Amino acid sequence: MTLARQRIALTAGLTVLVALAAASATTLGPAARRMPLVVALPTLALLVLELTRHLREARVEADDPAARRVETVTFAWLGGLVAGVWLLGMLAGLPLFLGAYLRTRSREPWTVAIGMALCVWVVLFGVLDYALGIQMHDGLLGSLLGRWRS
Amino acid sequence: MLEFTLQAAWEGLGLVFSWPNILYPLAGTLLAMTVAFLPGVSGVTLMALAIPFTLTWEPLPVVLTFGGLVGGATFMGSITAILFNVPGTGPSAATLLDGYPLAEQGHARTAIGCAAFSSALGSTFGILVLIALVPLMTRAILAFGPPELLLLLVWGLSTIVVITRGEVVRASIATGLGLLLALVGHDPLTGELRFTFGSLFLWDGIGLVPMMLGLFSVAEMVDLSVSGRATISKMRGAGALTGSVVDGARAVFANFGLFVRSALIGTIVGIVPGVGGTVASFLAYGHAVQTAKDPERFGRGDIRGVLAPEAAHDAKDGGALVPVLAFGIPGSDATAVLMAALLLHGLAPGRELMTDKLPLVFVLIWSLFLSNWVTSLVGVMLVGPLARLTTLRVRVVAPLVFTLAAVGAFADQQRIGDVVLAFGFGAAGYYMKKHGWPRIPLVVALLLGAGLERNLHITSRLYELGRIDLTARPIVFGLVALIALNLVVPHVRARRAREVRA
Structure with missing residues (x-):
């Protein structure tokens, strides 16, 4: 796996995890879901931004x-x-x-x-x-x- | 009032520096320093273990011993941060940002020397300010309610994001991930379970010890093994190590203004209950970066990056005792155990302790002061052999660190799941490092997450009930302004730098 692919996989994995956390937070009561949603939604947005940046970068770096x-x-x-x-x-x-x-x-x-x-x-x-x-x-x-x- | 305080401070000083009383803080300090090297056995564990042995003691030796125990374990965390990139405690995570690069360049002696002098002088500064401010202290503490604490923690987190060079988006993401990890387990208000996915192990949340051991020690050793480097220090052999303790001490005096400002930040943060040394260290580090004419040197082995967090961390110790002793509000695990020990000996925090028994309060403060100096002096004496540790072969050190990481992760809460967690975080930490993701915001966010949520809950509940008027709280406005400055200043600087280049 090239370094660029590894980077994409890492960011994509984190995006999926945070999306799952956000989805799971919506099932909680109003008080318990406040903080998880306040944190998860902006983090998810930033992860999507980062993932898009990685996908646009067409760098091919060979891994040793x-x-x-x-x-x-x-x-x-x-x-x-x-x-x-x-x-x-x-x-x-x-x-x-x-x-x-x-x-x-x-x-x-x-x-x-x-x-x-x-x-x-x-x-x-x-x-x-x-x-x-x-x-x-x-x-x-x-x-x-x-x-x-x- | 000041005269009364000075008299109590003098009396307390006499009690600590008299024979055989002085033996208690000295023994406590040396014991805490020794135990700090054992994986997974923290200063807090040692204090908790010491309580049953002191039950039959008089209050004075108990206070003397616990002062030594509180101070003894802290400095050793900075040593492991500088030598191995492993923060022994939360606050020492700020020290590793520049301490470890210095060790890699063969300047471990300078970094440890600077950390030792900065922390000892910082503790002295904190105590002197404390003596002068004790009469005003109670009023200052009462001015900090849940909204102020919430914003102070947000300010701490925003500083950490900003000081992560050129990686604001990734640092923000890492902060978000750390906060989400801090939410695993019970909700503090409703008791609802969050992100446990049916696992009983996750009910108590993610432990800080396995996370730190994994993200730093395991990841660092994997990275060193993969890089093929022979030793931690890029120099081969102890003879190639440069720098000295004197250089480190000189750096403190050469940057005395920064030292005073950092110690002042530490003292102020220390007085505020429930915030702790991690915020103090990172705020001081952030201040050092933001006020430097050459901020690009930080993170690459700048001695000011060691000086500032160490001064703030130890300066906060004296101030941190005030909320515990005056109001019974412990700001950390260590102060909670300390409060338990005091209560068991009939020393209840409150008005009586802060008036009639004020000399005893100063006994605690002076023994902490003594402990900080003894720790620094012993650290300086051991600097030669400690610096030589960075020249040991990676192929021997790495498996030993893996083994000790497993022991440390397990010993903390005696759960085998924590060992798995530590090595899981080890893999995550290695890949984060490999791909340029900052790890510090993740750890600090996990550390501050619980306090942040608690204060958010209380603030929003009080606001809903109409019990607080945010517009009538000047500290709130001050903190909002500081957070805004944190977010704006780097952009202004970057823009100015671009203009200069153009």
Whole structure:
């Protein structure tokens, strides 16, 4: 996708979102819809203006394929992070993500990868979970395991 | 009255700077500074956690400790803004506009030094003005009703839109989007659910912490990874870093007029309840841009862009205590927790506290003052190692920041949905940056949206009931004029610049 197309897609996506918000606001009561409509309608008008400007610009800017590949891979890793936390929980998912990223993507030595993952685990478990009493998310597998044990 | 106030200020000063009393604000400050580096654990969280431990204490040590806790966490937000483009707090979002470009150019030491001196001197200025104005303060606060607060917030937002260089339409759209995001959840007046789309998670609205972490930390690290840059600072190695703390301090004195005006803006905004440091910082930044002879330098690493918001942010702290202590109106989460701590120790805000117990009020103000100076001095002492952080390799820093962003997003309200939200905002922030959309108006609008709606509701209801006469409120006219100026001045300037070029 060229940069111009990406720009159009971004603005069009925002326009659709704000239009949906404005439409959804009309279903609210008179007091609750006042502020949403006061904000959504001018924002929608400005978005349409911006979208028209983008469509009129006939710029063809080539996107750098190498940069696009890095972009895709980075977002895939972030998707992995979210999935890992959801599935394995914070205490296992986050150190695992950090160690794996440092070792495979950043090509850091094993010692650095394992050392930093361990440090993160100590902060998560020792400081946040144990000392400050912030209950860490167990993850889907953790909850299933807990239910199976009980 | 002034003599009585000065006597109370002197007594308060003696109580703070005596042994062992001074240990309480010092310990509070250092604790708050340390905790401010933990992801997702804000100064407010720390204050709330501290309340149960102080229940058996006498009121004086409680006031001393909480003064230190309030002041300690604020400056660290500016450090992360300068070094990593991550505003630790709402007000430090204004500091990153020029602070981060300075760090990128290898001037992190100068930027941190300037921020430290500007904030410490700003806090001193705010407190001195406060002592002089305490007798008039109550009258000033009562002059600000819902219409004035509404317009003050609109003025703040219009300033943010105007200072976004050459991107007024996009900044307006981003402001609109931020305000719409602020409306997600319950309507404050009717309790109706808005934009929740059947999701229980959205009932409480969009959290500021996941949004800021996503839009700035995650997006910035994705951008750095994609750009292929080796370090945050474009210089390779700590030896290539230029600038010094002395240069930063010199910048404050070289622009002393701007410093005084910014601190004055902060003090005035601080006195008005419910507005907060974000508006103060952005108004001061906007003022710096609008009064500069070379406004085009802002946003590209101009030291005045660090000086002005830092001075305003810390100058407002003293003034912000007055509405809490005089009327029990907390203007922020931190002052709300502070009020709760005071109430638990029998210190009820109101006339008694502002007269018979005025020395105790000054104990709070002086410990806040001490905390601001200690924070700045520690910040200056750590400037070398902190500046070196910008020379760490992106391939090591990026995954660490992604991990800490996930922890921070979760720790704030302990909801796994916030982690998803943070990375969603991360993708949005990356594409916004890539295509030249400003991110700051989005965050500030989310921050101010609730106050704006509340005051709009109250103002329109009062107007419908015939309880207020807007024509008899001079501050309303003054604020309308300022908003109009905000909208007109950039066009006049642009036109003049075009004429000069022609």
